[in-house]
Structure formats: C-alpha cells, structure tokens
Amino acid sequence: MGRLFGTDGVRGVANADLTAELALGLSVAAAHVLAEAGSFEGHRPVAVVGRDPRASGEFLEAAVIAGLASAGVDVLLVGVLPTPAVAFLTAELGADLGVMLSASHNAMPDNGVKFLARGGHKLDDELEERIEAVYEEHRTGAPWDRPTGGGVGRVRSYDEGFERYVTHLVGVLPNRLDGLKVVLDEAHGAASLVSPEAFTRAGAEIVTIGAEPDGLNINDGCGSTHLGKLQAAVLEHGADLGIAHDGDADRCLAVDHTGAEVDGDQIMAVLALAMRERGVLREDTVVATVMSNLGFKLAMEREGLSLIQAAVGDRYVLEEMKEHGYALGGEQSGHVIISDHATTGDGTLTGLLLAARVAQTGRTLRDLASVMVRLPQVLVNVPDVDRTRVGSSAELASAVAEAERELGATGRVLLRPSGTEPLVRVMVEAADIDQARSVAGRLADVVKSALG
Template identity: 45%
Template sequence: MGRKFFGTDGIRGRTNVAPMTADTAMRVGQAAGTFFLRGDHRHRVVIGKDTRLSGYMMESAMVAGFTSVGMDVILLGPMPTPAVAMLTKELRADLGVMISASHNPFADNGIKLFGPDGYKLSDSTELAIEVLMGEPAELIDAPKVGRAKRIDDARGRYIHFAKKTFPDQLRLDGLKVVIDCANGAAYQVAPDALWELGADIIPLGTKPNGTNINDGCGSTAPQLLRETVVASGADLGLALDGDADRLIVIDEKGELVDGDQLMALIALCQQSRGTLRGDGIVATVMSNLGLERKLGDHGLALHRTAVGDRYVLEGMRERGCNVGGEQSGHIILSDHATTGDGLVAGLQVLSALVEQGKPASEVLHMFEPVPQLLKNVRFGGGTPLETDSVKKAIAGAESELGDRGRLVIRKSGTEPLIRVMAEGDDPAMVERLVDRICDAVAAA
C-alpha cells in the first residue's frame, strides 16, 4: 500500500494546500494519538515547532486533534528538532511532534513524528497512522479530553543537554564564533549554549518574524555567514537550518566545509580516542567518493544508504556505528542523540579545534573531494524517470562513467524535483553527463 501523506521526512508541503492544512494536522493528531494510546497511564505528547508564521495554526490544530482523543499535550514553543526528540524521551511522553519544513521557505511547513524512544517513526508505523487518518476518529468522552500546557524550562533543558556533549575539560575561551541560526528554531538556544561555554559569539539569523526563516541565511544560504566570518576575523562560522538538525561550517578563510568533511573529522577524532564504534560510518549515496577513500586510508568503511537521515540511522543501528550523516549537514551522533543535531555536531567540531590548537582551515578540510555536480529538475507531474528517453540518457551516462565515478538519480521525497548527481575525476565529463540527463528529464 502506498503512502499518501508521509514522505522521506514526515509530511511536508505548502501551507493551506493539501496535505499541509489545519484539517490534516488535526487528523494526524487524532490518528497518531489513537495509535499511541497504549496502557492505562495518562498519555502525553510533546510538540515543538520552528518559527514559521503557520506554526501557530498547525500547533493549534494538532493540539485539538490530540486532546480530542484523550492525550495531554506539552507545548515547547520554538525548539530544534533534536530537542523535541530528546525531550520526548526525557518527559516519558508517548509521542513527539516537530512542526517544521526544515530548510524549506517559510510558506511551507511539515510534521515530523517521534516515538517514545526519541527515534523517528518507522515507515510501517507511519503507514498505520495514515490508515487511521482515513477512518472516523475515536473521540474520547468529555471528562477524559486531554489537557494542554506549556513548559517554561525547555530551552534550559536542551542547552544543558547540548553542553554535556562537549568535553568537560575544554572551554571555548578565546574563540570567536559566528553562529547563523537561519531565523529558525535554534535562534535562542544555540547562541546561549556557545556563550555559556566561553565563546565570543557573533549571532546571525536570530530575529525571526514568521516569514524570514531560511531567507538568505542558514545552512542553505551561507554567503552572509562567509562574509561575516572573514570581515570579523572570526575563527569559525556555524550555520544551522530552520529546525537546527543540519550543520554547515565556514572556516576562517571563508571556505565552506560540508557534512562529508565534518563526518570524516568527527569519525577520525573518535577513532583516535577509541570511542568510534562499528567498522566505519554510515552515509547516503550522495556522499562524496573522496570521503570513502579517506576513511579507507584509515581502515574504516563507508556504508551507504538511501537519502534521508532516517535511513542513515537505521543503517547505524544495524551495523553498530555511532557516527553517520549526510553531505547536506545532517550529522547523527548516536552516543548523544537519536536524530541529527546541528548544535551538537558543531560542538564536536569546536572541540577538535580546541584540542588541536590549529586554524579551522588546517583542521576541517580532511580530504580533496572528487568533482561532484548535483542539479535539480522541477517537474509538474507524471513519472519522468520511467520514460524511455530518460532511461536511455541514464544508461548512456553510466556506460561512459564506467568505474571512474558514480551516478545517482532520484526523485526528491519532499519536493517535486528530480535530483541528478554525478561525480568522477574528470569534472568536464561530470558536467556534460549531468546536463544531458537533466535535459532529458526536462523534455520528458
């Protein structure tokens, strides 16, 4: 049975256009609440959100849905996705909800669900919730309707948690750090955590107004961060996305450091400390071949999964690895968190800088990336990847690349896009092949 609402990272879409409507949000609340009503204890759900204008609407609708089936609701307000996962487990909740469209523009929104263990729900559980969404809600008797309350110390709890992942013997005194919070969920907690550890911080993207999330700032638009790092003489720049589960870094020279480089740094640091578990790390098919070669030089493997941090995490749990992530900056450190956490990953990067006592440009660039090109082709409908012309273009590109590179073509799980990526030691060939496939998709 196919899934109508849930994609690779929850439900996502443009606000007030199906499926991202208040009606859908209420139905998700009723269905998920019903699914997790197990046992005779008082059931509760934790709800966090980012700073989008539509967050108020979606939050209210979900509160109505959950309380109507007998669940109590704990409201966190604007908080990072990893904070919701952590607090779901800490507060002994039956379910956690993050209302966010991550790095998407403000007009979009989304719903991510976490189980009582703090992990994102499995595909089978999401499918079961979808089935319940198509049935009449099992409304509770009036005296048993759930209650809703806001907790005031959620920010402090998460800051304390994040700081505990930073080595006790280290401090950030003397480091100037620019932190770009994308006008999103971490606009308060990330600067406070860095300041409490001793850093001299320059905050960017910390004035959300409901419509400026990810707008010219954050991990998907690092130019302002780059300019600020260089102009201020900062030691490092950290960029989070709208829900703060993603991290991109800028070194003191203004050069970008992506998730692949960060995973290599963290994995090799942990290997030197004897804390790396498993025979390597887990990343997606999009990670650069250079990462695979670098790890191999140190006797470590790169285990690839489908795109999506949930699949990375599944691979980590299967293989017993404690480091994984995506090139885009989702870094999962399972010793600390059950999902990607941009702030926690940033603290591990900062700890490496402090320990090594070298500039970021010398510490963070772990390998020379193999030339890689990714282009997105928007489509209006249909299945362009199933057409004969596109299949022929892909087959021809694979034949030309041979064993000199890789080709990855996939449909986005969150947007109407076909993503075309190729990498190889010959950049001209890579660009030619990507353009050829993109043209075929656009014409399909």
C-alpha cells in the same frame, strides 16, 4: 487521497495544503495508532509539542494541542525549540510521543507536522501508513472514540525544556571552547536562543546573525541554505569558524576562517577522526548516503575507516545506524547524527563538537577539513522520462559502464530516479570538473533517448 507523509513528516503550504483541520485530524489519528501499538502501557499518555518560529506554527500548534487533548493525551508545550530538542525531551521525559511543527529549511509559507515515537525516534513507514489510514477512515465518516470528563487531556507549558536541552548539549562536549571566536547563523529559526546560549556556556566568544525571528523571516537569505552572510561575517569579525543552521536546526554546515564552506561530508570526516581518537566510533564505521562525495569515501579508506552508504534521506541513515549500533552518520546537506547523544540530526550539537575539535587540536577548521578533498560533482536533472526503467535499460547500462571505465577509480556515476517527479538525476564525480560536466552531459543525452 495521496500519501500525506513525505520523507520528513507532513509538509505543505500552511493554511492551504496543511490546514488546521488536517493537523488536528492527524494528531488524533497519531494518538489512536500509537495507543493501539501499546506504547502508552496503560498510563495516561503524554506528548511533547514544540515548533519553529513560523507565524503559521501558532495556529497549527493550537490544532495539534486540540487534537491530542481531545484524544485523551496530556500535552507538554515546550514552545520554540529545535527539532532535536523536542526529540531529546520526548526521550528524557519518558513521553509517549513528540510533535514538531516545522518545514525545516523550506521558505516561510510552508510548514510541517513531524511525529516522534517514544524515545524521540522518527516513525517508521508502517506507523505513518497506519496513521494516514486511521485519519482517512474518520475523515470520511467513521466517528472518533472521544473521551469525556476527566478523560480528556490536560495542557501545560513546560518551560524547563530550554534549560534541560542546553545543559545536555554542553554536558556531552569532550572539551571547552575557550579561546574560539565563532559566528552563528541561526536562520531566524528554532535555535535562535538555544545555540548562542550553548556556545557561550561552552566558553566560545560568539557573534550571532540571523537570530531575530519575527515569524516571517525564517530561512530568508540566511542559514544553511544561504551561506553568503555567514561567510562575510566570519571574514569581517576575524572568526575562527562559522556555524549555520536551518529553520528547525537539525542541520549544520560550517565556514572556515577563510570563508570557505565546510559541508556535511567534511564535517563527518573531522568528527569521525575525533571520535575514533576518543574510542567512541563504534566499529570504526561511518554511515553516509550514496550522494556523499567520492572524496569522502576515499578519505575514510585512507584513514582506515569503513563507510556504509545508505539510500538518500536521513531516515535511511538512521535505520542503518540503529540496526547495527553505529555512532556516526549523516548527509552532505549537514544532517549529522551522533547516536550516543541524539536520536535525530542535531545541528547545534554538531556545531559544538566541530568547534570542540578545533579548540582541542589547536588546528584551523580549514586544516582539519583538508582530510578530505571534495571531488567536482555535477548533477543534471533529466525531466519527462520514464524513471521506472532506469534499472532495466540496456542502452543506459552500457553508457554508464563506458563512463565508469573512463572515470576510473577517481570518478563515479550515479543515476537516481526521482521519488516524486518524472525525472532522472544524473550525478557524475571526477577529478576534473570539465570531465565531470562532459560525462554528465553525455549520460543525460542517453537518458533522454533511452527513457524518453
């Protein structure tokens, strides 16, 4: 069996790769592993279970409930809520684990199962590997230890989850949003009710699009992966800004009043300065990934802030933040983590805080985001090469060194082997797009010759 867990839970085509049987078995395994890890502390274990609106989430939710309850876990069903809401409620209610059914920004046929540990934190690699091992052991014949009678888990709806989460979001804002007009694109996803309610309570005038989920239309031409509709709506309604989420609302991208995109790097730059001003940016440090635009790094240096770059993936950003207690981190894709108020990326919280900065300063989002200038970035995928030799090829190292000399301080080269495919990603940034394309093309040719 290949590894089931990816960078964000177990994901695949629902009812093909991700079946009811797999969801049930993983849930039982997760309950057993977390119990052995001692997180239940002798009491009746409790799990918070939520989902996004995908049609397949209905039968997968039923499978997860069956698995958890059959393992002696009480289940609190919170219904359709964002991933960060499930994480928040797992921590807020003192639950022993959380489960979110979502494939995030993926198209509707996909779905996923994400497990959260006590406190609403993502599982580390070791726990995921143990869950997989226990699942495989019992899948191939070893019987489960099944409680009976009063030992089986009980299931009830927890309808208060929506209100508790929205109250939390509005309660952490440093100021209200009165006077702002904001367009919200909910991707027909998990935040379709939560986000409009939170922005309205915070005082904003809202226009909502992509907030009519029917189980089939999640992420379909809308949300953070398709900004066109949001850009058009911001211009049509003369809004101050637009906010876009993905299917499970752990991401946030934005659009300024001119319709220009404001990406995750720019959002972090705006929030970093706001948090420093309020004295809550610990050690004046932001955590990003190696894929963040060089313009972000240069902006942070110019503003006297430190930037730490982790490996690609919000879980690695989180690990760095947790280890050193940093308050802000995230990715260019819009996963932004504000650790004082969330254990995961929270797209609604990020959007609220971004809008709060606009309201507080009286400046446009375009002006605020101009603190950083995005340098042209070119990404070339080179397939059918030996990605394992990226770090050992002398020919490639020489070509990279030559490219770096040519680009100087206003350019950057990053070669990254894919974690799942036989290809190498060549990323080049430069002050000029033509130069970036030229350098990326030359390096891609060297990758082909040296590693092919």
